[in-house]
Amino acid sequence: MLRFLATRVLTMIVTALCLTFIVFFLTNLAPNLEKIAKSEAGGRITDAEVASWLEKNGYASPMIVRYGEWLGVMPGWTRVDETGATFGRCMTPGVDPAAAPRYCGVLQGNWGYSTVFKAPVSDIVARGLGLTGKLMFWVMITMVPAALVVGVMAGMREGSKTDRALSTVSIVTTATPEYVSGVVFIAVFASSAVGLKWFNGSATSAMDDITFVNFTLPVMTIALYGMGYIARMTRASMTEVMTAQYIRTARLKGVSFRNIVLKHALRNALIAPFTVIMLQLPYLLNGVVITETLFNYKGFGWTLVEAAGNNDIELLLGVSVVSVLVVLVTQLVSDVGYVYLNPRIRIS
Amino acid sequence: MEPLTWTGSLGTFLNPMLMIAVAALLLAVVLSFVMSFFAAPVTLESNPDGSVTAKTGISGLADLLVKVTSLAVVLVVLGYVIGGLVMPYGSAGIIGAISKQFFPVWVAMIVTFVLSVSFKRKLGLYGKLYDSTVGMVGFGLVMFWLYTAIFVGVFGLIATHDPLAAVSGLKNKPPGVPMPTAEAMVAGSHYLLGGDNLARDVFSRMVHGSWIVIQIAPLATLFAFMMGITVGLPAGYHGGKLDTVLSFLANLVLAFPVILLFYLLVTPEIVLTGIPSYMAIILFMFPIIFVTVLLYSRYYTQGKKAWPTIGVVFVAMFWVYLSLISQPETPVHFMPGWTDLFNVPAGILVVFVSVVFVNAPTVFRIVRGLTMDIKTRDYVAAAQTRGEGVWYIMLWEILPNARGPLIVDFCLRIGYTTILLGTLGFFGLGLPPDSPDWGSTINAGRQLLSVYPHPALVPAVALLTLVLGLNLLADGLREESMKD
Numbered sequence: 001m002l003r004f005l006a007t008r009v010l011t012m013i014v015t016a017l018c019l020t021f022i023v024f025f026l027t028n029l030a031p032n033l034e035k036i037a038k039s040e041a042g043g044r045i046t047d048a049e050v051a052s053w054l055e056k057n058g059y060a061s062p063m064i065v066r067y068g069e070w071l072g073v074m075p076g077w078t079r080v081d082e083t084g085a086t087f088g089r090c091m092t093p094g095v096d097p098a099a100a101p102r103y104c105g106v107l108q109g110n111w112g113y114s115t116v117f118k119a120p121v122s123d124i125v126a127r128g129l130g131l132t133g134k135l136m137f138w139v140m141i142t143m144v145p146a147a148l149v150v151g152v153m154a155g156m157r158e159g160s161k162t163d164r165a166l167s168t169v170s171i172v173t174t175a176t177p178e179y180v181s182g183v184v185f186i187a188v189f190a191s192s193a194v195g196l197k198w199f200n201g202s203a204t205s206a207m208d209d210i211t212f213v214n215f216t217l218p219v220m221t222i223a224l225y226g227m228g229y230i231a232r233m234t235r236a237s238m239t240e241v242m243t244a245q246y247i248r249t250a251r252l253k254g255v256s257f258r259n260i261v262l263k264h265a266l267r268n269a270l271i272a273p274f275t276v277i278m279l280q281l282p283y284l285l286n287g288v289v290i291t292e293t294l295f296n297y298k299g300f301g302w303t304l305v306e307a308a309g310n311n312d313i314e315l316l317l318g319v320s321v322v323s324v325l326v327v328l329v330t331q332l333v334s335d336v337g338y339v340y341l342n343p344r345i346r347i348s
Numbered sequence: 349m350e351p352l353t354w355t356g357s358l359g360t361f362l363n364p365m366l367m368i369a370v371a372a373l374l375l376a377v378v379l380s381f382v383m384s385f386f387a388a389p390v391t392l393e394s395n396p397d398g399s400v401t402a403k404t405g406i407s408g409l410a411d412l413l414v415k416v417t418s419l420a421v422v423l424v425v426l427g428y429v430i431g432g433l434v435m436p437y438g439s440a441g442i443i444g445a446i447s448k449q450f451f452p453v454w455v456a457m458i459v460t461f462v463l464s465v466s467f468k469r470k471l472g473l474y475g476k477l478y479d480s481t482v483g484m485v486g487f488g489l490v491m492f493w494l495y496t497a498i499f500v501g502v503f504g505l506i507a508t509h510d511p512l513a514a515v516s517g518l519k520n521k522p523p524g525v526p527m528p529t530a531e532a533m534v535a536g537s538h539y540l541l542g543g544d545n546l547a548r549d550v551f552s553r554m555v556h557g558s559w560i561v562i563q564i565a566p567l568a569t570l571f572a573f574m575m576g577i578t579v580g581l582p583a584g585y586h587g588g589k590l591d592t593v594l595s596f597l598a599n600l601v602l603a604f605p606v607i608l609l610f611y612l613l614v615t616p617e618i619v620l621t622g623i624p625s626y627m628a629i630i631l632f633m634f635p636i637i638f639v640t641v642l643l644y645s646r647y648y649t650q651g652k653k654a655w656p657t658i659g660v661v662f663v664a665m666f667w668v669y670l671s672l673i674s675q676p677e678t679p680v681h682f683m684p685g686w687t688d689l690f691n692v693p694a695g696i697l698v699v700f701v702s703v704v705f706v707n708a709p710t711v712f713r714i715v716r717g718l719t720m721d722i723k724t725r726d727y728v729a730a731a732q733t734r735g736e737g738v739w740y741i742m743l744w745e746i747l748p749n750a751r752g753p754l755i756v757d758f759c760l761r762i763g764y765t766t767i768l769l770g771t772l773g774f775f776g777l778g779l780p781p782d783s784p785d786w787g788s789t790i791n792a793g794r795q796l797l798s799v800y801p802h803p804a805l806v807p808a809v810a811l812l813t814l815v816l817g818l819n820l821l822a823d824g825l826r827e828e829s830m831k832d
Contacts, residue, residue, distance in 0.1 A: 011596070018600055023612065031617035161384060161411075168482070171823060175816040177767040179774045179790055180808040187801035194801060201798045282605065289607045290774065294794060301607075305775070308611035320608055327603045 001339070008335065012328045016321075023320040024067050027313045033059050035311050039115070056081075058089055070112075070317070072105020106321065112314030116306055121318040124303060129322065131207055132288055132299035135218060138210075139284070143223035144230070144277060151234025152269065156261050158239045167235065173228030178290040182221040186294075189217060203297040218295045222287045226280055230273060237272035241265045271341050278334030282327040349531075352524030352538050356441030358431045366424045373417035380410035429454075438533040442524045442540055446551070449506050449535065453495045460491060473755075476828040483824015489817025493558050493810075501559035508536045509549040511556040511784040518543035520800045523550075544789075544803035545796055546782075553784040554806050560785040561814065564696065565765040568703045572765075573758060575634040575704065576711025578641075581742040583712070584719025595716070598709035606706055607771070613702045614777040622679030624698045629673050629680065631704050636665045645739040699778040703768050707761060714757055718750040725749075752829045756822050763818035770811050786811045 037053045038045060045053070054060050058069075058077040068074030069089055076089030090104035104110040111121035154166035187194070190201035200214040241247065242265055250260050289301030296302075300319070307315040355363060383406060393401050402408075432444025433451060440447070447454075468475035477483040499505040509515075517528050523542040530537035541551040583594040613624060640662050647654030671689035674682050678694060692700070722728065723746060731741045772778050773787020781788065786807040793804025 015596075015600055015603055019604060022604075023608070026612040026618065026623075029618065029621050029623075031620050035617060161380070167823075171819045172816060175763065175819045176812055177770060177815070179770060179787070180812050183790055183794060183797060183801075183804045183808045186797050187805050191798045191801050193799055195798070282603075285605050286607050286771070290771065293775075304608065304611070308608070308615075311617075316611075320605075323605045323608060324603060327605065331603070 004339075005336065008332055012332060016324055016328060019324045020071070020317070020321055021067055023317060023324075024070060025063060027316055028059075028063060028066065032311060032313065036115070036313060039311070056087075068105075070105050072103050072107035072110070074105075075102045076104050106318075111318045114307070114312050114315040116310045116312045116315065121315050124315060125300070125318050125322055128298070128300035128303040128319075131297065132292070132301065134210065135215075135222070135288065135292075135297065135299060136284070138215065138219045139222045139226070142219060143227050146223070147227045147230035148234055148270070148273060150227070151231040151273065152238050152261070152266065154231070155235040155238025155269070156242060156265070158242065163235075167232070170228035170231040170235075173224050174232070175228075176225060178221050178225055178287045179294060181224050182217070182291060182294045185217045185221060201295070203292075203295040207298060218291050218297060221291050221294070222284060225287055226284055230276055230280060233276040234269065234273045238265065238269040241269040244268075271338070274341060275334045275338050278330050278337065281330045282323075285323055285326070349526035349537065351522075351526055352438060352442045352445065352540070354441050354524070355428065355443055356435075356439050358428065358435065358440045358444060362424060362427050362431070365427075366421070369417060369420040369424050373414070373421050376410065376413040376417045380414050383410045436533070437535060438538075442538075445535070445538070446540055449508060449540070449551075450496070452499050452503075452505055453492060456495045456499075457488065457491055461488075473825065473829060476831075477821075477824055480824040480827055482820050483828060486817045486820025486822070486824055489813050490821055493814045493817070494562060496555055497558040497562035500555045501563070507549075507552040507555050508538075508540060509552045511548065511553045512782055513549075514547040515539075515543070515549075516547060519547040520545055520796065520803070521547075523802055541806050542800075542802045544793060545800070546792075550803050550806050553789055554786070554810050556784040557786045557789060557807055558810065558814070560779075560783065561766055561769060561811075564700060564703070564769060565762050568700050569707065569758060569762045569765050571631065571635060571700075571704045572707035572711050572761070573754070574638045575631060575708040577715050577747065578634050578638045579708075580712040580715030581719055581746065584716040585723055585738070585742050585746070587720070591716070594712070598712045601705070601709045602713075606768070607775075609706065610702055610772055610775070610777055613705075614698050614772065619678070619694060619698055624701050625673065625675065625678045625680040627705060628697060628701045631701060631708075632669055632672055636662070636669055639665060641739050642743050645737055645743055648737070695778045695780060699769065699772055702772075702778075703765055706768065707765060711757070711761070714753065715750070718753060719746055722746045722749055756826045756829070759818050759822035759825060763815040763822075766811065766815050766818070 033054055034050055037050045037057075037059075041049070041053045051060075056079065058079070059066070061069075061077060065074060069076050078086055078088035080086050088100060090100045090102070090110075101108065109122070111125070113119075114121050114124055117124050150166050150170060154163045154170075157163060185199075186201040189196050189199045191197075198213075199217050201217070203214050203218045205211075206214040206218075247260060247264055250264050255264070285301070288299070289304055291297070292299045292301040293305055300322070303315070304319045304323070306312070307319055353359070395401055428440070428443050429447045432440040432447030433454070435444060437445060437448060464471065464475065465478055468478045477487055496506060500507055515527060518525060518539055521539060521543045523540065525539050525542060527537055527539070539549045539551070541549075541554070544550050544553070579594055583591045612618065618624065640658065643654070643658045643661060647658065667687075668689065670683060671687075672692065673680055674688055675691055675694060675697060719742070727749075728741060728745055731745050736745075769785065770787035770790070773783070773785050773789070774791045776788065776791055779785055779788055781792075789807040790804050790811075793800075793802075793807070797804050
């Protein structure tokens with residue numbers, strides 16, 4: 001088990017390094033840097049001025065060196081200009097250059113400075129994660145129980161009418177991406193022209209104060225798309241368990257159907273959905289980005305869109321690191337949890 | 349000119365009927381659901397002549413009620429469609445006029461269904477689809493959009509207006525609004541589903557959007573499959589280091605949040621650097637490798653006879669490949685005028701590449717898993733004993749036997765690709781902003797969603813029905829292929 005964990009963690013670190021390098025590479029390509037130089041130093045500067053601006057701000061060194069600096073495994077760049085003043089990656093204006101640390105990257109906790117929000121990246125990412133955490137909490141609270149109930153109800157009598165009806169419902173929800181269900185929900189429940197006006201079409205006010213009126217639609221939008229998939233997986237797992245030998249034995253013993261489902265089948269049927277739910281988390285990130293944009297809820301997904309849309313390199317890198325880590329950690333947790341929950345699987 | 353109402357004169361007697369039918373259906377569904385918990389189960393009773401009668405009791409009655417009422421609802425809805433077809437333009441309202449516009453689609457669908465049902469026993473898995481209601485409904489929805497796309501894109505039918513032309517005075521107007529210049533009640537004298545915020549026809553944009561989706565989604569999925577199969581078969585068959593490396597790469601792409609990848613790949617700056625073009629060079633090579641190896645592994649024993657066939661296929665595909673990757677105004681542009689067969693608009697190519705790139709790793713994992721399962725079978729061992737080549741075994745022994753799950757996944761994946769295309773459009777990535785594809789239209793319509801919902805709602809429902817159709821089709825196919 002320890003060895004399994006060690007390999008998994010090692011693979012995870014290598015994956016994280018590869019992915020962050022890819023993001024770093026794509027965000028630091030020449031046209032992006034040119035754009036950032038023009039937005040910082042004025043839009044009408046010549047190519048030579050762009051080059052000198054990049055040179056001055058540490059963007060001229062090779063990509064791999066800059067990646068190392070950003071990561072915090074290479075010393076940050078320093079430059080002494082004509083007047084003798086020292087500039088550098090790790091130096092803040094007004095602070096003695098000698099006192100500045102040699103390394104300042106993500107590993108040292110220095111995530112950089114966002115050009116769009118004019119604030120440190122770590123603050124913005126933390127704020128976004130907090131808001132998205134609230135959203136995901138309510139999504140999980142509604143989605144998981146609903147999906148499990150639908151899946152178990154459908155799977156306990158395979159081929160019955162309930163099964164067919166519930167399976168069709170789950171197919172419909174998996175066919176409804178967030179930007180479709182969100183639009184339909186807003187039109188039906190929030191539109192001032194034709195709708196029922198039950199809920200708010202914007203979740204901006206939910207950032208300070210979550211109420212039933214302003215938070216129902218975004219939660220429903222994300223939960224609906226993820227629900228169908230989990231329900232179908234639960235159904236598959238439940239139907240498989242219901243055909244097992246020990247269920248037949250219980251039936252022949254005369255145990256009531258209700259007890260068979262609740263006491264014999266359910267626990268074994270819920271192992272597979274656990275993995276599915278964990279693996280579904282990263283896919284929900286997509287939905288979070290769409291939903292937060294649609295409902296104007298300024299969480300993590302909204303931050304991603306703002307950073308990418310405005311070429312805010314440091315913020316985009318920070319957001320990518322966090323989302324890649326979320327994906328990798330959930331994968332690890334789902335693997336370890338599966339082994340833990342299912343004693344039949346032994347890892348040498 | 350009068351604006352059209354939803355159902356016109358047809359509605360005066362069909363609308364109450366629809367209400368009654370729907371109410372009865374709802375009642376019957378609730379009744380049957382409650383009955384399934386309380387009523388006695390179905391019992392079998394043998395008759396003197398040896399046959400068996402199922403005594404269904406009261407719950408059977410409730411089921412019958414559901415069937416009858418749902419049939420009534422379907423009939424009334426058909427009434428709207430057929431009424432719209434036969435009655436003159438305008439008198440059957442918006443629904444009737446839309447039904448008239450879709451006339452060629454109805455004809456094509458009826459022909460398809462009549463032909464398929466009459467020959468269904470000779471058509472293999474496709475024919476069996478007609479035994480499953482779910483599969484048939486799904487197939488119907490998919491064919492509806494396929495025919496719509498073809499009639500719009502190739503023949504220029506169905507759409508009533510130019511999807512890009514604005515008509516002043518029709519900005520954000522509700523469905524059924526008449527054109528300011530229209531004189532007589534003829535096709536094209538109204539904006540059937542209203543105008544959007546740039547005063548363009550929502551209906552025409554919606555049907556033109558289907559052509560964009562139908563052009564990109566199945567082809568991109570096919571490319572992703574060719575890539576996934578070409579890489580996944582050896583990974584699953586050989587295992588070992590090759591498998592470890594390839595699986596690591598696939599997991600790398602899968603661990604990347606899709607939306608981040610789109611934002612990084614599909615921006616004008618990245619397109620300038622040519623990265624998507626270089627990716628296209630690699631990704632589009634896989635279909636050539638796949639087909640050439642497929643033919644070679646099959647015919648190499650026949651020596652000289654086979655080479656002309658393989659050569660012709662290879663040269664033709666290679667030429668198409670070169671024309672595809674060589675695009676003016678990108679760093680990869682090497683083919684002089686006449687040799688370059690066609691040019692894909694730059695935005696579409698980037699969208700295509702990124703969608704293939706996102707889908708291929710998942711296909712790889714499915715193919716790899718299936719191959720690892722199938723390679724232990726006896727017929728593979730027999731082929732190995734005969735001394736067949738490795739690629740022959742993979743492509744002509746393993747692949748055909750993995751086709752069931754792959755076909756099902758292919759349908760699901762086209763749906764997923766459609767959703768991805770919509771996502772790209774929703775964030776305004778890749779395709780030009782005035783493009784009528786569904787994602788971009790939803791994006792344009794969401795700004796004024798709470799005041800004028802129709803410009804966003806129409807493409808949203810269109811996308812939903814197409815993806816739903818594909819998912820239902822996949823479900824039907826899975827069910828029917830499991831029966832074997």
